[in-house]
Amino acid sequence: MTRVVVVDDHPIVLRGARRLLEDAGAEVREASGLAEGYRAILRHRPDVAVIDLAFTGRELAGLALIGRLRRRAPATRVMVFSMHADPAIVARALAAGAVGYVLKDAPTGDLVRAYEQVRAGRPYLDGRLATEVALLQADPRRSLLGSLSARERRILALLAEGWGYAAIAEDLSVSYKTVTNACAALRQRLGVATLTELTHFAVRHAADLR
Numbered sequence: 001m002t003r004v005v006v007v008d009d010h011p012i013v014l015r016g017a018r019r020l021l022e023d024a025g026a027e028v029r030e031a032s033g034l035a036e037g038y039r040a041i042l043r044h045r046p047d048v049a050v051i052d053l054a055f056t057g058r059e060l061a062g063l064a065l066i067g068r069l070r071r072r073a074p075a076t077r078v079m080v081f082s083m084h085a086d087p088a089i090v091a092r093a094l095a096a097g098a099v100g101y102v103l104k105d106a107p108t109g110d111l112v113r114a115y116e117q118v119r120a121g122r123p124y125l126d127g128r129l130a131t132e133v134a135l136l137q138a139d140p141r142r143s144l145l146g147s148l149s150a151r152e153r154r155i156l157a158l159l160a161e162g163w164g165y166a167a168i169a170e171d172l173s174v175s176y177k178t179v180t181n182a183c184a185a186l187r188q189r190l191g192v193a194t195l196t197e198l199t200h201f202a203v204r205h206a207a208d209l210r
C-alpha cells in the first residue's frame with residue numbers, strides 16, 4: 001500500500017484529501033503544520049507527500065519544506081496541493097523539487113489523477129498551468145539576468161522573497177537611497193514601469209537568481 005503524508009493547516013482540506021486518497025488505496029497520515037509535517041515525513045518516509053504552499057503567517061513557506069525534503073528525503077515524491085495558480089509560483093515549486101502540482105479549485109478527480117501519476121514517478125501538471133509555465137520560461141527578459149551584477153541579482157532575489165527597501169539596504173550594508181536607485185535602474189533595464197512589476201518579474205525568475 002502506498003504511504004502518503006498530507007501537510008496542510010486547513011482541517012477541511014486535510015480531511016477531504018485524506019478521504020479521497022484513502023479511497024484511491026493509500027495509507028494516509030496528516031500533519032497540520034510545517035514542523036509537524038517535516039517530522040512526519042522523515043519518520044514515516046512516505047512514498048508521496050502532498051504539501052500546501054501557504055501556511056498561516058508564512059506565505060509560500062511550503063517551498064522551503066519542499067527544498068528540505070529534496071535533500072533529506074529524496075525518495076519521497078512531492079505533490080503540491082495549493083490555491084496558488086500564478087505560473088511563477090508553480091515554477092518555483094517545481095524548481096524546489098515538486099513532481100506534481102494541483103490546484104485546490106480543480107475538479108475532485110484531478111487530485112487522485114495527480115496522485116496516481118506522481119506515485120508512479122511521472123510528473124503531473126494541469127495542461128493550462130503547463131502552458132503558462134512554459135510561456136513564463138520563454139520570457140525574453142530572462143536572458144538579461146546573466147548580465148546583472150551580483151548585487152543586482154541579490155536585490156531581485158530579496159524582492160522575490162517580499163523584502164522591502166530598508167531590509168534590503170541592511171542586508172547589503174548600503175544606504176536606502178542606493179537600493180532605490182538600483183531598483184530604478186533595474187526597472188529601466190528590464191523594461192518594467194513599477195516596483196510591483198519588478199517584484200513580479202523577480203518572483204517569476206527566482207530560481208534563476210540563486
